[in-house]
Amino acid sequence: MATFPTLTPSARSLNYGDYPQATYEGVSGGNVRFKFGSDRVVQRLTLGYEYLTEAETQLLLDHYEDQQGSLISFDLPAAVWAGYSSVPVNPADYEWRYVGPFQVGLAAPLRYNTSIELESVPI
Amino acid sequence: MSTFPALVPATRTFTPGDVPSAMQGALSGVISGFRRGNRRIKQTLALSFSLLEEADVTLIRNHYDNREGSFNIFFLSTEVWNGYTTPPIPLLSDYAWRYVGAPNITDASCGRWDVDVELETIPIDTGDLIFDGELAPAAPARAYILDAGGAAASPARDYIISPTGAV
Numbered sequence: 001m002a003t004f005p006t007l008t009p010s011a012r013s014l015n016y017g018d019y020p021q022a023t024y025e026g027v028s029g030g031n032v033r034f035k036f037g038s039d040r041v042v043q044r045l046t047l048g049y050e051y052l053t054e055a056e057t058q059l060l061l062d063h064y065e066d067q068q069g070s071l072i073s074f075d076l077p078a079a080v081w082a083g084y085s086s087v088p089v090n091p092a093d094y095e096w097r098y099v100g101p102f103q104v105g106l107a108a109p110l111r112y113n114t115s116i117e118l119e120s121v122p123i
Numbered sequence: 124m125s126t127f128p129a130l131v132p133a134t135r136t137f138t139p140g141d142v143p144s145a146m147q148g149a150l151s152g153v154i155s156g157f158r159r160g161n162r163r164i165k166q167t168l169a170l171s172f173s174l175l176e177e178a179d180v181t182l183i184r185n186h187y188d189n190r191e192g193s194f195n196i197f198f199l200s201t202e203v204w205n206g207y208t209t210p211p212i213p214l215l216s217d218y219a220w221r222y223v224g225a226p227n228i229t230d231a232s233c234g235r236w237d238v239d240v241e242l243e244t245i246p247i248d249t250g251d252l253i254f255d256g257e258l259a260p261a262a263p264a265r266a267y268i269l270d271a272g273g274a275a276a277s278p279a280r281d282y283i284i285s286p287t288g289a290v
Contacts, residue, residue: 016184016225019192029143029164030246035194043225083234085177088184 002066004096005059006079011048014088017041017120043089043120045096047080051111057104060114070098073121094120125189125197127220127242128182131205133173139211140166140244166212166244167223170203174235183226183238193222196245218244 017040025031049060067074073095081087099117107113143159172179190197196219204210212218223241231237 012230014228016187016228017192018222018225019194021192021194027143027145028160029162030160033194035191038191040188040192040225083230086181088180088228 002063003075003077004080005056005063006077007049007052007056007059008079008082009047010050011046011115012080013044013046015042015044016088017043037122039093039122040120041122043094044099045076045080045089045118045120047116047118049114049116051107052114054110054112057112057114060102060116061104064098064102067098070100073097073123076118089120093122095123097121125186125195127197127199127203128179128186129200129202130172130175130179130182131202132170134169134171135203136167136169137211138165138167140164160246162217162246164244164246166218168199168203168220168242170240170242172238172240174231175238176235180228180236180238183240184228187222187226187240190222193224196221196247199242212244217247219247221245 019038020036020041022034022036023031024033049056052060063074066072074097075091076096078087096118099119102114102116105113140163142162143164145157145159146154147157148154172183175183186197189195198214198219199210199212201210201214204214220242223243227239229237229239
């Protein structure tokens, strides 16, 4: 399993996911909820990278290729969580996968921007 | 029973919801409304916290986990309604709150984070509710007791709030 490239993002946003459940609502607005699991699902992590070199951009593209796009899950390196003293999503419980392809834009001559969206996979 | 972390939000948007009803219009244009319940539903509260330290972010994350995401209910702390002399929804009332969705945690600056959460009210079943339940008897069974005082320990309650002296 290939770990995500060791690149510290310049922007980062974490949506903490929710526990799988079904909600049945009556006409009065009262509801009953049934929980189906004990791990959060659909946690989303959006990583923004700015002014990457071509080599760094290629690392991301190669990793995306190695993981066969959104198919194979992977670990995140500590660099992705830079700034946190304790990682908010326990790596012992979750891996990550790409939500879909990402776009690489031109930021400046020979510098590139990209934004990558990942989704957690309970393990 | 859990209370939301005692953090003062930077912005706060309260939507007072509506009474559940169905409207039916006649061909003449006259409209009849049918009320389906007696308490407002879909009251929402959007809270934004700015420039939180990691410890405060962890408080919100842990509370969200403790409530099992949007599954379990909780009450709000006074800090959430900071600025109101009388909160629009009393802190302990027949409305509890739950998360609508997951908190959004965004990096703000070095070692600081912005967090957005959205909550909505859940009407608590008043048949299962005792307010100021000092010395409440064991029967009938209640699921919720506010200010439980010396309420009996049996039968077990799912939620005991402010259980002063409860056994």
